[in-house]
Amino acid sequence: MGSTYAIEADDLRRTYRARTGWLKPKRTEVEAVRGVTFTVGRGELFGLLGPNGAGKTTTIKLLNTLLIPTSGSARVCGHDVERETREVRRRIGYVFGGDRGLYDRLSALDNLRYFAELYGVAPRDQKRRIAELLDLVGLAGRERERVEGYSRGMRQRLHIARGLLHSPDVLFLDEPSIGVDPVAARELRRTVADLASTGTTVLLTTHYMAEADELCDRIAVIADGSIQALGTPAELRRRAEGRRVVEVEAYGVPESAVDALRDLPGVRETAVEARGALQLLTVHSDAHVDVQSDVLRELAGIRLGRVDSREPTLEDAYVAIVSAAA
Amino acid sequence: MNTLRMLAIGTLLHAKQISRSPFEIAIALVVPVVQATLAVYLFRSSGEQHRLLEAAVGAGVMGVWSSVLFGSGGAIQSQRWQGTLEMIMLAPRRPVLVILPITIATGLTGTYALLATLAWGRLLYGIRLDFAHPVAFVVAAVVCVVALGLFGLLLAATFVLMRNANALANTLEYPVWLVSGMLVPITVLPSWTAPIAAVLPTTWGARALREATSGGPVWPSVGICLGISLLCLALGALSLTHVERRARAAATLALA
Secondary structure, eight states, X not given: OOOSEEEEEEEEEEEEEEEEOSSSOEEEEEEEEEEEEEEEETTOEEEEEOOTTSSHHHHHHHHTTSSOOSEEEEEETTEETTTOHHXXXXXXXXXXXXXXXXXXXXXXXXXXXXXHHHTTXXXXXXXXXXXXXXXXXTOTTOTTSBGGGOOHHHHHHHHHHHXXXXXXXXXXXXXXXTTOOHHHHHHHHHHHHHHHXXXXXXXXXXSOHHHHXXXXXXXXXXXXXXXXXXXXXXXXXXXXXXXXXXXXXXESOOHHHHHHHHTSTTEEEEEEEEETTEEEEEEEEETTSOOHHHHHHHTTTSEEEEEEEEOOOHHHHHHHHHHHHO | OHHHHHHHHHHHHHHHHHHTOHXXXXXXXXXXXXXXXXXXXXXXXXXXXXXXXXXXXXXXHHHHHHHHHHHHHHHHHHHHHHTHHHHHHTSSSOHHHHHHHHHHHHHHHHHHHHHHHHHHHHHHHOOOOOOSSHHHHHHHHHHHHHHHHHHHHXXXXXXXXXXXXXXXXXXXXXXXXXXXXXXXXXXXXXXXXXXXXXXXXXXXXXXXHHHHHHOSOHHHHHHHHHHHHHHHHHHHHHHHHHHHHHHHHHTOSSOO
């Protein structure tokens, strides 16, 4: 195996360049990843956490050879992702979330047979390996049905089976639980945890804090193309130490009221999350300042639901890190 | 051996995926009837009744060409839409081995257009399927389909790089029909088209089929068709390696 690390990223950068129009071409440049450096040990389950557009998928695609870095370098199992592409591809699996990435008009079995051939699984091992994986992801008995009739959860499980066909050393999971119902997401987490326990290195990107907290040995929080924090879930949680969080359920909060909350003494950050007609206001403050009464005073006249004051969670630490980067 | 097996299984599964598309099925039902009709009326009006079978074969090759052209362009694009282009390019294989099954599959499904055009010609217009060299016709048809599939590979190399590959495919359909002499003889076309026709495998494939139908030296045309298609394979393999790297640099393997 050679290298101590399964994944090594060193000052990775990626700029997307686009040109629109013919007569007066307009060139645009977006710096999606700006100097990302980290290492992932063999058998480690490493999380990459960040908001939409933070650079998570670009980072994964730089590591799994789908994109070439603009600068910097990366190695997977000791092989350079730019120059030793085929060596890297032999050792990795890639699973992404969503409906796409499968041949819908073929059965699950045909999809797996095709990718087993493409990924170089020995013909004598294919039948056994496919049967094992169908069992693992709970699709045994449904494998002869066309994928177009599958639910999102079933497709996602088929994705995972496909990614594991050639028993990769490193598995890249790009938001695998997106759009999957809670029960399927729980099964998926169990599958990922089982894989990591058998020695597969997993790099997981997710939006879901609970998922990262439950699964990952270490987490890197990425925002605006660079890593803002890196550590174990417990270490990251400590980033929110010295804070207190007030949560208020409200209906029809104007922007001006949110601005007023932000200006209250002791308040560090505020966030508003829309949940249908309801808005969930989250106010981070210094732990020694009780801002709850001030918050309620600012929201006077607005219909309120539950009000709660609590210790910060990993999610709060994440919000604090991402907000600081903004 | 494993590579050959992968190519064969890949081709069959891609042919299965393509032939189950409702759009492809609708096209396959309508187009051969239209093409058989077109060929029959074109040749009847010119008083060349005896060349009806030749015309139907030419129209059938047009169908194979359309299938390969839109198949190769459309297949790369639809792989992109399905999100499978990245997944297949991630395989630890040379890019040519990944794309070749797709383009051969488009040629294979195009064979249906050739057979259906002949069948409709027989059923609707009573064209007698009287081939001068029946065995040579079968061989020429197989070579023609494989040759077009390999030509499709060369086209696909360009299509991997272009997000709007269909735009290029649309502009290539009719010129190649014409220049290759699938329907009208090359001799009636302007002389400047001759060098273009000479390097297109479609010209030699159509010619071999025509000669097997109406009589003539089939094998030299089959040989040249094979030679050009092997050149297409070599060029396609080289350019795909180059193009795959460029696509990774330009981020065109995915939709976004």
